[in-house]
Amino acid sequence: MFKRFKRSEHERVEELLSAYIDGELSIEEATLVEKHLRLCSACTHDLETLRQTVNLVRQLPVVSLPRSLTISHLVVPERPRAWGYVYLRGATALAAFLLIVLLAGDLGFQYLWAPRMAAPAPEPMALETTIEAPEATVQALETTVEAPEAEIGVPGEAPPAIEQMEAQKVEETPASLTKATPPAEGLGAALPSLQPTPTPELVAAAESPLPSPVPEGVAYAAERPERFLAFLPALRLLEGALFGAFLILGGATALLAWRRMVSQ
Amino acid sequence: MEEAVLIAAARQGDTQAFDQLVRLYQSAIYNVAYRILGDEEAASDASQDAFLSAYKAIGKFRGGSFKGWLLRIATNTCYDQLRRKKRQPTTSLEALYLDTAPPWAEDEEPEEYALRQELGRTIQRGLSTLPPEQRIVLVLSDIQDLSYQEIAEVMGTSLGTVKSRLSRGRASLRDYLLAQGELLPPQYRLKVEDRT
Numbered sequence: 001m002f003k004r005f006k007r008s009e010h011e012r013v014e015e016l017l018s019a020y021i022d023g024e025l026s027i028e029e030a031t032l033v034e035k036h037l038r039l040c041s042a043c044t045h046d047l048e049t050l051r052q053t054v055n056l057v058r059q060l061p062v063v064s065l066p067r068s069l070t071i072s073h074l075v076v077p078e079r080p081r082a083w084g085y086v087y088l089r090g091a092t093a094l095a096a097f098l099l100i101v102l103l104a105g106d107l108g109f110q111y112l113w114a115p116r117m118a119a120p121a122p123e124p125m126a127l128e129t130t131i132e133a134p135e136a137t138v139q140a141l142e143t144t145v146e147a148p149e150a151e152i153g154v155p156g157e158a159p160p161a162i163e164q165m166e167a168q169k170v171e172e173t174p175a176s177l178t179k180a181t182p183p184a185e186g187l188g189a190a191l192p193s194l195q196p197t198p199t200p201e202l203v204a205a206a207e208s209p210l211p212s213p214v215p216e217g218v219a220y221a222a223e224r225p226e227r228f229l230a231f232l233p234a235l236r237l238l239e240g241a242l243f244g245a246f247l248i249l250g251g252a253t254a255l256l257a258w259r260r261m262v263s264q
Numbered sequence: 265m266e267e268a269v270l271i272a273a274a275r276q277g278d279t280q281a282f283d284q285l286v287r288l289y290q291s292a293i294y295n296v297a298y299r300i301l302g303d304e305e306a307a308s309d310a311s312q313d314a315f316l317s318a319y320k321a322i323g324k325f326r327g328g329s330f331k332g333w334l335l336r337i338a339t340n341t342c343y344d345q346l347r348r349k350k351r352q353p354t355t356s357l358e359a360l361y362l363d364t365a366p367p368w369a370e371d372e373e374p375e376e377y378a379l380r381q382e383l384g385r386t387i388q389r390g391l392s393t394l395p396p397e398q399r400i401v402l403v404l405s406d407i408q409d410l411s412y413q414e415i416a417e418v419m420g421t422s423l424g425t426v427k428s429r430l431s432r433g434r435a436s437l438r439d440y441l442l443a444q445g446e447l448l449p450p451q452y453r454l455k456v457e458d459r460t
Contacts, residue, residue: 018431022405024412046435053438057406060384062291063298066305069290069312071319072279 009036010043017047021054085256092249099242106235267330274322282319289331290315292408293338299403300342302392310345314338329417335408336418339400346396390440398433405430 013036019025020033037044267288273281293314298307314337325333391399397419404410404418415426445453 014435015428015431018434019412019427022412024427049438049442050434053434053441054406056383056387056441057402057437058409060299060387060407061380063295063304065291065294066308068287069294069308069315070283070286071312071315072283074312074316075279075319 010040013037013040013043014046017043017050020047021051082256082260085253085260088249088253088256092246092253095242095246095249099239099246102235102239102242106239271322271325271330274319275325279319282322285330286315289334292331293334296335296338296403296408297342299388299391299407300339300396300399301345302388306345310341311338314341317341329414332410332414332418335404335410336420339404339418343396343400386441386444387437390437390444393440394433394436398429398436401426401429402433402437406434 009032013033016025016029016033020030025033037047267285270281270285274285290311294307294311297310297314298304301307301310314334318334318337321337391402394402400419401415404415405412410418412423412426412430415430416423419426421429
């Protein structure tokens with residue numbers, strides 16, 4: 001127990017010797033060290049060699065400077081921030097960017113989008129089906145338009161069906177044979193019942209003024225380039241204005257940059 | 265001109281005023297860098313970098329010891345350089361052996377001069393064996409003669425840390441010098457025969 005305490009004190013004093021040399025110990029620590037040193041020759045030796053080491057280091061001479069360490073020749077004097085130049089440069093870049101975007105959009109539309117819209121090339125199968133349908137409608141319409149004419153025929157000439165009916169009427173009512181009913185009247189009465197009942201499809205086809213041979217979807221898409229074309233002059237004007245602005249701003253920026261470079 | 269006036273002028277971007285501050289402290293800063301790095305070229309580069317950093321950061325100087333503030337920047341610069349060197353160990357200890365020792369007092373006898381030169385080299389090699397933190401504390405204490413409190417402020421550590429680093433650093437250097445005993449001039453040899 002005693003030995004362990006002594007060893008611990010020895011280690012502690014060893015650690016305190018450096019600060020003891022510098023007089024940086026508290027009174028209690030200094031007292032402990034001095035008391036221990038009277039008994040421990042190893043610590044006395046350590047203190048002595050440590051002191052010699054410190055003295056040797058302290059004797060190291062001052063090293064002369066190989067060169068001056070002044071900094072004025074290394075420091076580039078800070079120029080006041082030229083905000084005008086910064087804004088001008090930004091505006092030039094913005095004008096250039098907008099011009100590029102507009103031109104790219106314009107050219108892209110003219111050479112890539114518009115031709116495709118104007119002459120659509122859908123798949124062959126789809127084209128057949130879409131084109132056949134209106135033809136059928138037109139044919140159907142023609143029949144409906146022709147039908148009344150055929151049925152009305154030349155006035156005075158009763159159609160065969162009417163003649164038959166009239167014949168039946170004559171047979172049924174022989175008394176009325178004397179009163180020859182003019183065929184036109186009979187036709188007029190019979191017409192409504194004889195008019196063919198139009199199917200809903202035919203009605204729809206007849207109502208549409210002029211069925212377009214171009215499918216509906218294609219027609220809608222084809223309108224878009226035309227709409228765009230309406231804006232084309234304004235777009236060209238804007239492009240021209242932007243180009244002008246870019247030239248003026250770019251020139252001013254280049255001039256300022258050159259002046260800054262010269263003044264440096 | 266007074267230091268405070270020079271600092272105020274330097275804050276306004278007056279490089280000439282800052283140069284006057286550099287002239288006041290360049291020797292101290294260079295000597296610290298030289299003892300920490302052990303190489304003339306590296307020390308002058310590190311010192312120059314430290315002064316340049318100080319000039320750029322002078323707006324952040326909040327009063328107190330200007331020398332202490334400069335030493336803090338310089339030791340940090342040296343510490344960074346040592347860490348870089350550790351990552352890229354291209355410089356061998358041989359470089360330290362080839363270092364030309366700093367010139368000594370001109371009125372010295374040639375023999376005495378040679379002996380002290382040898383001692384200087386041995387101590388410098390001993391310093392270079394220490395970990396950077398211990399080396400910096402030892403240089404600030406025994407070469408720059410800073411108090412423990414000043415060292416703690418320069419290094420941004422506690423007094424206890426300074427004490428323990430200095431104690432271990434000195435003990436390691438002592439052991440190194442004892443081991444090099446035969447190489448040292450007799451009058452500079454540490455007395456090992458007293459040990460019983």
